[in-house]
Amino acid sequence: MYHLNFLKVGIATPSIKVGNLEYNANEIITTLNNSKASVVLFPELNLTSLYANDLFLQPSFLDEAKKQAKKIINKTTFKGLFTIGMPLLVNESVLSVVLVVCEKEVIGVVNKTTIPPHQKKYFNIYDQREILDLEYIKLFDKEVRFGSNLIFSHEDIKLMVEIGEDSNNYLPNSALSVFEGVNIVLNPSSDKEMLHSGDEKLQRVLTTSKRLNLAYIYASPSSMESTSENVYAGDMIAAVNGELIDEASNLFDNLDYLEVDIDFNYIIRNRLTSPNHDIISHDNDFVLFNLEKSKDYDFEYLDTQPFFQSDDIFESCNSVNELLIAALTKKLSSLPKHLQKVVIGVSGGADSTLALLVAEQTLERMGLDSTNLIGVSMPSVNSSKESSRRATELIEGVKGTKLVIPIDEQLEVHLKSINHDKKDVTYENAQARIRTNILMDLANKHGGIVIGPSDLSEIALGFTTYSGDANSMYGINSGIPKTFVLAMLRYFSSEVYIDLSKVIGEIAEVKPSPELLKGQVTEEIIGSYEINDFILYHFIKSGWSKEIFELTIPKAFDITKEEAELYIKRFFKRFYQNQFKRIVLPEGPNVLGFSLNPRNGFSLPGDNEVDK
Structure with a gap:
């Protein structure tokens, strides 16, 4: 679902069986076919499990992974963009990759570059430089874009995939990609669950989205992943500019799928007011993709009192x-x-x-x-x-x-x-x-x-x-x-x-x-202060247009379209x-990050003729 720069994103942590590729593929297909989203993220190596171990070194297993990936692409009725985490043999090296799929085509293959010690036996890049220099690889009889820093572009959406530990580098690709205009990062993760790790993961997502001024979407492996050595929670987290959109957990909430709404109007508005905006380049070699536009938009949640930043x-x-x-x-x-x-x-x-x-x-x-x-x-x-x-x-x-x-x-x-x-x-x-x-x-x-x-x-x-x-x-x-x-x-x-x-x-x-x-x-x-405050907040903070208010106000406040237009x-x-x-407003404190005082907030000449 994609309408007026609102993008519905699905985060999935479906059930998984170690090494049972057919089962895992069918779970992925079922998830995709039931999704209302336009973009769906799955965890790292979700097609095989993280613990296929020596099977990653078996050519027949790698071939079966490609076969099941192809089946997913062919059989799903899903029309948007989605990811498949899997092993892939490239130039005699087994890589942990994510296939980025849109409209029945693999439009890019993103490879993981930071391999943790316990995975190095299986994902050992023999010629690092040769792999890094590759721009295309052959997959399913087609030349496909390849790399760890691919940027996928559709209209105002600039998307990249950052796999697992790559997000923890001193200078991760997500930070560098912001200079290329990236405004949404998908992070298929392999993070395990330990005491307090849930809070650490949440804070990392919130901090990254705030620092980079973008949407950050995170998925960790399902709780049905192997517990041979670790426990996994199936965390699903979405944040925009430091604000939590929603979170859920396979382990603690018994959920394996979460849908969230990403407001690119809000992200763009924040980018335009950022002091770093002038260093963003938009003349790049993007991987183009297409999303079908929706005629309407079904919001997961519209907060009728957005000025309150806390549930308490x-x-x-x-x-x-x-x-x-x-x-x-x-x-x-x-x-x-x-x-x-x-x-x-x-x-x-x-x-x-x-x-x-x-x-x-x-x-x-x-x-x-x-x-x-x-x-x-x-x-x-x-x-x-x-x-x-x-x-x-x-x-x-x-x-x-x-x-x-x-x-x-x-x-x-x-x-x-x-x-x-x-x-x-x-x-x-x-x-x-x-x-x-x-x-x-x-x-x-x-x-x-x-x-x-x-x-x-x-x-x-x-x-x-x-x-x-x-x-x-x-x-x-x-x-x-x-x-x-x-x-x-x-x-x-x-x-x-x-x-x-x-x-x-x-x-x-x-x-x-x-x-x-x-x-x-x-x-x-x-009129109602509640509705006026809703308009005020999103006009100044999110940069919403009148067309967006015509969409959102009737849904949020259960009033008619005609009543909304009057407001x-x-x-x-x-x-x-x-x-x-x-x-000529007197001095006064800006305590909600929101001001109409022309000295520290919204500024416009008094003789404007905007609505005359």
Whole structure:
């Protein structure tokens, strides 16, 4: 399955019998015929087993291996690219090789060059230089590309195979091939299983994929491999740019096949932003292959909350909380002692609550009195009694300095001075600007800085007021999307602020609203934050196009294509038209590796006309 630069890859560790080539071949055929993938990886020497030993030196056994490999190629109904690990006699040397097969043809033979001591009796290259110099060998009556560093190319896919211990060299071919544009490595392995070796294998795959900025696909021998000397786990691991896509084990999970989705849009996006991108060459002698394009794509899994990088959400929240405290600590420490106060407008909503709680913890860590935290409630006729109550409970709960300054009179005077009597966008923004003006003046009066509550989602959608809540002296929430803000509040309610658990829990569950009009609900205006955050993440991080969102959003959120199109159109219109607000964003910490601040993140002129 291959569509819009998404590639489905299968990792297989089927049952194996030592030396029983017909059985092993049939297992391979069955696996391939049941696969939905476009690329399938098998372990090293999966046709014969690792322990055929002296049989590797029998010409009849080597001939039978070729015969069974040919049978696999002819009998399988699989149309994509797959590997066969087997022994092959080349120039009077028995080599451990991988046949790379596509569309019923062997398109390349990759040889293993790093032979461990226990295999040297069987895979002994008598003339290393002669073998290394070979570019073609004859196989099945055809000339076939040969080598340890072949690169297979189809459109944006640049693939190489790295066998077993070759991946552990000081300078492996995978590292060198990155300079040729390789973005996916298949590693058919012969790694055995020992105490802690599973973690070591996983870390090696993750580290390699991160360092080389590519997809790394790993398969170790089946648990049905010979246990004469070792035990094998049948590990199947896939990682992209240091992120685990999925893993499974034949031994521990009782699985012998795993399918994963590789997003080449994400890999290419990361390559384009890498400082090493300019040293990649694309003028090479690739082995070309073809993959049939799918009309649709069946995803294994679409994460509806991609900003969370861990299954343990509270663990992620704890880490982010520590980063926010560290950021604000540094900001306040840079100020003279008499200015180390914090002024925050507290509405009783999620964003101002997060800002308030981070500020309270920061002041405590710094040994400063909680009265240095000035929480300001600025209700209007549009504020609900519940919001005002929650704001008061929060400020009193953290023992901050509480100020309550209603804005209705100021608002009335201001609107009258500009001869405005409509409850429209001017009316709404005037409230936000009056509140910001009050906060700035209070910061001057008391000696401190205004901490802004605007979160990453609001900044992306432009759901802030220019010269209003968009502006502050430090935007503590500017790197946190709304879905993460709400998760942070649930974490605080459960783990940190037990005495304030009830009110914080309430805030986390209330529908977000700026309360600039009575009964206003944010998501009725801009749509679900969860879907908007999904679009935001993959637009910036993965480089997804509108066409990809049209494919993924209905599948991820179980909505119609028409609903998805509305979300996409609305998001991008708001995103581009509100870039002018992001040009003047205050300083704020990038804690998720994701920023819309033009100084350290997404940059675009405010007068762009992208979606006009």
